[in-house]
Amino acid sequence: MKILNEAYWTERYRSGYTGWDIGYASYPLTQYLDQINSKDLKVLIPGAGNGYEAAFAYQKGFSKTHILDISKLPLTTFEDKFPDFPKDQIHQVDFFDHQGSYDLILEQTFFCALDPSLREKYCSKMKRLLKPNGKLVGVLFGVEFEREGPPFGGKLEEYLQLFEKYFTIRKLEPCYNSIPQRMGSEVFIHLVNQ
Template sequence: MNKDFWSSKYQKDQTGWDIGHISTPLKEYIDQLKNKNLKILIPGAGNSYEAEYLFKNGFENIWICDIAEEPIKNLKARFRDFPDAQILHEDFFKLQGRFDLILEQTFFCALPVSKRPDYAKKSHDLLQANGKISGLLFNFKLTSNGPPFGGNKEEYLTYFSPYFKINIFEPCYNSIKPRQGNELFFNFNKK
């Protein structure tokens, strides 16, 4: 599950997680954010529809991170105004910096299960004091076939509870049709 693995997925058009636009739950979450100066990170950003939506709605301090080059090229071809300096073509786990908000959309579920504790710890480390991580996690039986790999609320809490105060963690009421009943929306504050 390295750079070559993910590049191959894009080259072979094996991107079933990509819905072609921002997901409804994240759009509605973003729409209620008041502070347009937030420094926002989108890890494993893929084609970055969330970043494009944020930028077009007055958020300029958005950073995307992806290990594969193809989705970064796709964003630049689709949205030429996105600042090059805010595109991080690197491994999330080697990333440095501080952010106010991390938006999660299909990155966590694409990681091997053994990396999940590292993801929670790294997210904590990347956030400013009182920073937040919010987004969606899949809610279906954990399988060895993936990505995506499933999981459930109880499992996820074992990773995040040591580092985060759990504000909201509930079944998503506004998932897109193919994902209805299979997503959890969460909003956690850094401890």
């Protein structure tokens, strides 16, 4: 198992080895956010990286959007690009050490950046971070990768078996609105903490 700590991710950002970064907020998440009328939700985006989804959400009126990353480097870049974003809503911390309570957690392949041995721990932590009836919504890779990750992939059936132990599944299906380069390789999830 690779040691995917702060130094590892900072080096990935520093070297520009960020193949997961598409340079803008992903369509599945922007289209999901566009459907929400209540902007008063407290939102978390873990593994936010350069924070495109956070910037989109905040600019759409989700003023209680929080971002989290283990690496300070992308968060500093985010702060420089979006100086109006509240500093106390930017968290440089290991996801598993973060404390909070959220209505909505947006997942943009953060799950797939974690070693698969941590997937049960991820679900348990998400359940604790979400308020009752809170939602975990986003995108995972729905393919197996030939090389050792990150990213780490998986299959829809595996995800179903994992998530149904922790959440009510509203959607867990192939993503229909992926960017062209990822069409057919992403899964959209909409899970409810009950």
